[in-house]
Amino acid sequence: MNDASGITRRNVLSALALAAGGTLAGGLPRQARAAEAWPTKPLRIIVPFAPGGGADGSARVLAEVLAPQLGQAVVVENKPGAGSAIGVAAAAQSRDGHTLLMGSNSMVINPVLNPKLSYDVARDFDAIGMVSRQPLVLVVPADSKAMSVGDLIAQARAQPGRLSAGNSGTGTLAHLTAELFSLETGTSLVSVPYKGESALMPDLISGLVSMGFLNLPSVIIHIRSGRLRALAVSSPQPVPELANVPTFRSLKLQSLEVEGWATLVAPKGTIPNEGLARLEKLLAGALQSDVVKKRFDALSLETFTSGREATAEYLKAEGNRWSQVVKTRGIRLES
Numbered sequence: 001m002n003d004a005s006g007i008t009r010r011n012v013l014s015a016l017a018l019a020a021g022g023t024l025a026g027g028l029p030r031q032a033r034a035a036e037a038w039p040t041k042p043l044r045i046i047v048p049f050a051p052g053g054g055a056d057g058s059a060r061v062l063a064e065v066l067a068p069q070l071g072q073a074v075v076v077e078n079k080p081g082a083g084s085a086i087g088v089a090a091a092a093q094s095r096d097g098h099t100l101l102m103g104s105n106s107m108v109i110n111p112v113l114n115p116k117l118s119y120d121v122a123r124d125f126d127a128i129g130m131v132s133r134q135p136l137v138l139v140v141p142a143d144s145k146a147m148s149v150g151d152l153i154a155q156a157r158a159q160p161g162r163l164s165a166g167n168s169g170t171g172t173l174a175h176l177t178a179e180l181f182s183l184e185t186g187t188s189l190v191s192v193p194y195k196g197e198s199a200l201m202p203d204l205i206s207g208l209v210s211m212g213f214l215n216l217p218s219v220i221i222h223i224r225s226g227r228l229r230a231l232a233v234s235s236p237q238p239v240p241e242l243a244n245v246p247t248f249r250s251l252k253l254q255s256l257e258v259e260g261w262a263t264l265v266a267p268k269g270t271i272p273n274e275g276l277a278r279l280e281k282l283l284a285g286a287l288q289s290d291v292v293k294k295r296f297d298a299l300s301l302e303t304f305t306s307g308r309e310a311t312a313e314y315l316k317a318e319g320n321r322w323s324q325v326v327k328t329r330g331i332r333l334e335s
Contacts, residue, residue, distance in 0.1 A: 038097075038275035042073040045100045045264075048087025048107075050080040054215070057299040058132040058262040059102040065286045076102075083171060085110050085117055092124040097270045100279075101125065103263050105173045108319035112326045113171045113333050121315055125265040126276055129283045130306035130314065132296055133259040134216050135235035136177055137242070139228040141207040149231045149251055152211065156187035164190040166200045166209035171333055176322055177213040177234070177258050179329045184255050204228065215260055216241065217300040234258040241300065261304060261318075263311060280308050 045059045056078065063074040079087035084106040091101035101107075103125075111117050119125075138149065146152040156163045165178035170193045182189050192209055194200040197218045203209045205227045213234070220241055222228040230245045234257055238247055248256040264283060266276065286292050287303040296303055306314060325331075 038272055038278070039070055039072045041098055042075060043070065043098045043100060044075045044077045045102050046087050046091045046094075047076055047078050047102045048080065048084035048091075049078065049104075051078055054132055054134055054217075054260055054299070054301055055102045055104045055262040058296070058301060061292060061295045061299075062131065062264070062283070062286060065289070065292060066282055069282050069286075083110055083169060085114070089117070089119050091265075092119040092267055094267050095270055099267060099270070100128070101265050101267075102131070103265055105260060105318065105322075106171075107263075108315055109171060109173070109176065109322050109326075112319065112323045113331065121265075121319065122312070124268050126268050126271065127308045127311040127315065128264040128266060128276060128279050129287075129308065130304040130311050131262040131264050131283070131287065132301040133261040133304040134301050135233045135239060136174065136213040136258055136260060137216055137219050137223070137230050137234070137245070138181075138211065138213055138232045139204070139219055139223065139230050140211045141205060141209075142227055142229055143207055144210070144229060146211075146231065147229075149246070149248075149253070152231060153185045153187060156185070156189060160188040161190060163187075163210040164192045166192045166194060166204050166212040168197045168200060169193050169195065171326075171331065173258065173260055174213045174215075176325050176331070177256070178211075179331065180258070180325050181213070181256060183325070183328060184253060213258075220300065232256075259304075262301075263315065265311075276308065 045063055047056045047059045049056055059076045063076050067074040079090050081087070084104065088101065088103060088107050091099060108121055111120060140146050140152065146155055167175035167178060169175065175191060175193065178189060178191065181187070197214055200209065200212060201222070204212050205222060216239065219228060223230045223242065230242055232246050232248050232251060233239055233242055234248055236247065236249055236257055238245065248254065284305055284307070287305045293303055
């Protein structure tokens with residue numbers, strides 16, 4: 001009903017709502033509407049590696065599961081190169097508000113190895129949650145005389161600088177874990193870097209390389225065929241695929257508990273807090289679902305659920321851990 005000035009009841013109610021600043025159309029608080037509004041277009045998850053591997057597999061499973069819940073397509077974009085530094089830097093520089101990064105151990109290791117990198121994990125990314133993890137396996141050639149970790153340590157101590165540890169590149173998790181092994185066991189090993197695990201495998205199987213810390217999915221077939229011998233796994237508990245292989249914890253070498261992990265993060269300040277909270281909740285729900293657990297299991301991955309704050313602390317702790325190894329061992333990237 002109109003009064004003399006032409007002001008309607010609807011005008012009055014709208015004005016009151018806007019003045020209060022608490023609600024918008026539909027009676028929803030501003031923050032709730034903002035959370036529901038994001039995302040407004042398709043998302044992309046940058047994977048800083050070539051297709052294949054734990055981070056890539058994790059991203060593709062989650063993209064498929066999260067897309068219908070977010071109401072937008074989720075596309076995985078591989079940006080490999082420079083040990084993941086190219087893809088991580090590209091994600092850090094993205095300001096479109098719809099870019100995520102599936103990071104891994106290398107995102108916290110690379111800045112320690114190369115202070116000139118343009119990104120800093122704590123400064124440039126908002127944590128959303130951890131995603132997956134998988135152990136490393138200490139393996140030796142089938143004809144190695146080392147039948148146990150104790151045998152391997154004894155051999156290395158008796159022949160300083162004679163045993164070689166192959167890895168997928170200087171500064172990789174496999175390399176730093178071997179360096180950590182040397183620190184913790186008082187041994188001296190020769191690091192032999194390769195351009196990836198596939199390049200390393202023939203020399204490891206033939207015995208040209210003495211040992212290696214490799215990702216479970218890449219070595220399980222060679223262990224089962226008898227071409228490689230598994231001496232220990234880096235997970236806190238035995239893995240089903242290698243139930244009879246001891247853990248480093250059971251061997252009183254807890255410091256060698258190392259995980260190859262994947263985490264979901266966003267460029268700092270590009271996604272509203274309500275959007276980050278929504279992603280955190282959806283990610284946790286996905287990782288607890290039987291569908292994702294089954295898909296991860298097929299990739300030899302374990303789901304790794306962790307909230308935003310805990311994830312940020314975990315990434316900081318991992319950076320500090322490997323920084324100590326790099327500095328103590330005097331590791332430098334090859335020029």
